[in-house]
Amino acid sequence: MNIVSLNCRGVGCEVKRDWIKNIRRDNKVFLLGLQETKSVEIKGCLDRSIWGDSIFQCEVFDPVGLSGGIATIWNPNQFKLSEVISGNGYLLTKGEWIPSKTEYSFVNVYAPNDPGRRKLLWAELENTLNAHSNSRWVIFGDFNEVRSECERLGSSFCISSANHFNNFISNTGLIDLQIGGRRFTYMSTDGGKHSWNFEPSIRFFASLSPISVIAGKLKNTKGKIKDWRKSKNVDANMKRQDLIEKINKIDLEAECGVANPNLMELRKHLHKELLEIESKRISDLKQKARCKWALEGDENSGFFHGLVNKNLRSQRIPGININGFWKSNPVEVKEEAIKHFSAKFKESKP
Incomplete structure (x- = not known):
């Protein structure tokens, strides 16, 4: 028209x-x-x-x-x-x-x-x-x-x-x-x-018609909400990246032996903030999955991928303290884990 x-x-x-x-x-x-x-x-x-x-x-x-x-x-x-x-x-x-x-x-x-x-x-x-x-x-x-x-x-x-x-x-x-x-x-x-x-x-x-007017208003509201959510997600992603960088920086200092109790306490606080952001992201995925499930059924796999990634993150060992030094290198972490459990389960000869 x-x-x-x-x-x-x-x-x-x-x-x-x-x-x-x-x-x-x-x-x-x-x-x-x-x-x-x-x-x-x-x-x-x-x-x-x-x-x-x-x-x-x-x-x-x-x-x-x-x-x-x-x-x-x-x-x-x-x-x-x-x-x-x-x-x-x-x-x-x-x-x-x-x-x-x-x-x-x-x-x-x-x-x-x-x-x-x-x-x-x-x-x-x-x-x-x-x-x-x-x-x-x-x-x-x-x-x-x-x-x-x-x-x-x-x-x-x-x-x-x-x-x-x-x-x-x-x-x-x-x-x-x-x-x-x-x-x-x-x-x-x-x-x-x-x-x-x-x-x-x-x-x-x-x-x-009244229905068309309501539908138009709901559509406009949906658009505003999507814009708001997009800006919030951008802010959350930027904060998440900033937290990861700060944690990595503390880990590097710990590996060099310059870490102190205050720095490790800060790392603990930063890690807690990072977990909160991840928890909110997973909650958002769950909410989206409920809506998408009704429309797409079994084709909706994004939610399960998110849960798998969450489980992987929760089971990952980012690093360990070896003789007062923080080690995050995967090879060193594995070697120390093998030594630790080998000593625990080593049989002593009568």
Whole structure:
């Protein structure tokens, strides 16, 4: 479902119409929303040159003089129109999205500059959404409003107007879709003013079914949790590596005979921290295994590999103290172990 929303500031220029047409073709757009068309000659006249081929439908909200004007053009093979509702500042096209056989309402918005009239527009749109709650909504256009001060640069920010706008979004359960691209979508000719919602307008809102909204929120929550877990794992791995390096350093000093009781006590403390980190990692593996087992059954072997590795680590002898010197060389450890147990089990002759 590719939609383009554009504050075109007039479509009388043939070059601009060609530019819009190329955007529509290059992005395989099925629905095109234009704001500030400044023309009463779009439907049945300029709409074909804007769309670029003969298969389309068009609905308009004519401008008052040379001010305003809204046009929505779409592919009827993908969207079957059933109802059109228009008001001062919006054009609603309702119908069936044919690929999924789902009812959608697409609302093309060109909000007025006056804050009082914008407030009335939000109220009217909220009533319209509540009256057609069985439909899924996609609202797009030039809202002439921002949600926070960081969305403007070099121009005044009205917190009261922003609050009315945010309340409208919250009351209707709309989702402010995150669009890629640059931070600001409009810059004045002198470069002094930047804002989010002017030309070209790319702010989109969507209202889906309650189940879809919950599913979307859970998906976002899952993503945040995964990011948090990833950062925690990175921190734990870095700490684990640091502990291993410190323990190895103490072992080398002990082999050289420079170890002291304080250093060995530190090694004991470091080793305890390392075991705690390993224990948490194994616990995490167990939790993941329970989830994966339900999905993969016997194919899930990561958990058992983790347990085997844990057992190997617990049975490993990192080193021994020989005559006051710490030895971690495997050959020396084996030789000393053989000597020790050979002496223990050596039979004495009568």
